[in-house]
Amino acid sequence: MKLDYKKTFILGLGFFSASIVWPIYNNYVPIMLEEYIESAALIGAIMTIDNLFAVIFQPLFGSLSDKTNTRFGRRMPYLLIGVPLAAIFCFLIPSAASLASLMTFVIMMNFSMSIYRAPTVALMPDVTPSPLRSKANGIINFMGGLAAVIAYGVGGFLYKSNHAYPFYMASVVMVVALILLYSFIKEPKAVQLEEEEKIHQKDVSKNRSLIFMLFAIFFWFTGFNAVETFFSLYGQYILNIDAGDASILLTSFSLAFLAFAIPAGFIASKLGRKKTILLGIIGALVVFIPLIFIRNQLMICILLVIGGIFWACININSYPMVVEMAPKGGMGTYTGYYYFFSSCAAIVSPILFGWIKDMVGSYEPLFLYACVAFVLAFICMLCVHHGDISKEEMEEEKIKTIAENM
Structure with missing residues (x-):
């Protein structure tokens, strides 16, 4: 058996698109929050929303994707809903004109990311034979790490020109990754989940x-x-x-x-x-x-x-x-x-x-x-x-x- 590297790198784009968002989010959203909030503890609490949503919603949407059966597949519907929404709210974050609008965009972006994160990652074992999953996961994590390097490097350069540009970059990357995933990754037929x-x-x-x-x-x-x-x-x-x-x-x-x-x-x-x-x-x-x-x-x-x-x-x-x-x-x-x-x-x-x-x-x-x-x-x-x-x-x-x- 040989790993399909082309397919695996395309699969990695899903992880790449998510991984490019978080360094930008973690670096620059606290700066925006500081314009409205003096308490560092409160800013820190707001910045844990992504982990709270990961605990609450990622297991939920991961499990729901197992039971989903559509003409688009099991995982893809969650990507088709979550990725565009996450891209929109990420794009809107730097345009927030008040604390209420900033919090709305932040919360909705985090929720949208939670919709597709687990289904995206589950695509890898769905389409990769069991003995090859460690190799495939290595490539996918490499893609995620590369996204973080780009987010810090290119994002920092863009931020100097315009504070909104890193968020725009992340939004475009998410949409492009979705198009490529939808075009090239074909899910296997749905299988029935065994009862607990x-x-x-x-x-x-x-x-x-x-x-x-x-x-x-x-x-x-x-x-x-x-x-x-x-x-x-x-x-x-x-x-x-x-x-x-x-x-x-x-x-x-x-x-x-x-x-x-x-x-x-x-x-x-x-x-x-x-x-x-x-x-x-x-x-x-x-x-x-x-x-x-x-x-x-x-x-x-x-x-x-x-x-x-x-x-x-x-x-x-x-x-x-x-x-x-x-x-x-x-x-x-x-x-x-x-x-x-x-x-x-x-x-x-x-x-x-x-x-x-x-x-x-x-x-x-x-x-x-x-x-x-x-x-x-x-x-x-x-x-x-x-x-x-x-x-x-x-x-x-x-x-x-x-x-x-x-």
């Missing part, structure tokens, strides 16, 4: 593995989100560097993840997904433990680059493991589970570490906190016994694919 009771009766062990897998996802995103959120303050108060230098240091982590996203999928195809994730967690711990003590910027940069490589091993292979455990016709629902737990971590972790910082009076425990979270993720992963793919299953999938193409 039958799933539970059929394989209790698989359900147990799913629970541990989802908690592993929660814990490693708990560690990652704390570092991502507080590293600039850690740099300022612990490393004695300014926020700009801290941002550059953390960018080395993100760039390493981007560079290793595709190779991480290929490694999993050789070692297996679970082994690759466990290797990634061990590697992340090997990096984060020294960071508890090291204060030298060059050493920190080197370790963060290595950490980004191991983070790719974890992040690229977790979603394919979750959907591997999905019942027939349940890819959207299980995609929703994945985003529910990862989004919960994004909500809980900054609050939890913020509380710890207030208790100890320092940002110094940041990497210790991350290490504890990754250890918990490692323990959970040891209890996961499904979601990988055996050599026998790879051969069966190969024979099945050949037969379908004859």
Whole structure:
């Protein structure tokens, strides 16, 4: 079996279009809110709307897409509704003339994004054979990382010319991505979703593995989100560097993840997904433990680059493991589970570490906190016994694919 790279890169455009929005949204919407709101805490609360909506609506629309059966497919109707709406409200955000209109556009854009995010991601396992999903997810995440780089780079340049231009760029990218997805991606025929009771009766062990897998996802995103959120303050108060230098240091982590996203999928195809994730967690711990003590910027940069490589091993292979455990016709629902737990971590972790910082009076425990979270993720992963793919299953999938193409 060979991965259809053209189809996979086109699939990645859906993730690309969503990923180009969030850096622009996170960078510039707080500046707009500050014109009307003095409280930083209230601005921060407003900026968590995307994660709250991800927890509430993405599992809902992912599950609904499993049960949808139209001439446009199961997932595509949600893209055809959500993407144009998200593009319109993103386009309108910089034109807001009052707090009420700005909040309306922000809330509606976040809701519209929630409509199509899980169905878009579920398209990948729908059209990609099981053994190739880690490779495909690597490409899709590479596309998402590339979108973030473009959003920061090109978006920053456009923002200097006109504050509205980055939002216009994101809106155009979303519409173009939708046109390409609709034109080139043909969904497989709808399959009937198995009843929840039958799933539970059929394989209790698989359900147990799913629970541990989802908690592993929660814990490693708990560690990652704390570092991502507080590293600039850690740099300022612990490393004695300014926020700009801290941002550059953390960018080395993100760039390493981007560079290793595709190779991480290929490694999993050789070692297996679970082994690759466990290797990634061990590697992340090997990096984060020294960071508890090291204060030298060059050493920190080197370790963060290595950490980004191991983070790719974890992040690229977790979603394919979750959907591997999905019942027939349940890819959207299980995609929703994945985003529910990862989004919960994004909500809980900054609050939890913020509380710890207030208790100890320092940002110094940041990497210790991350290490504890990754250890918990490692323990959970040891209890996961499904979601990988055996050599026998790879051969069966190969024979099945050949037969379908004859």
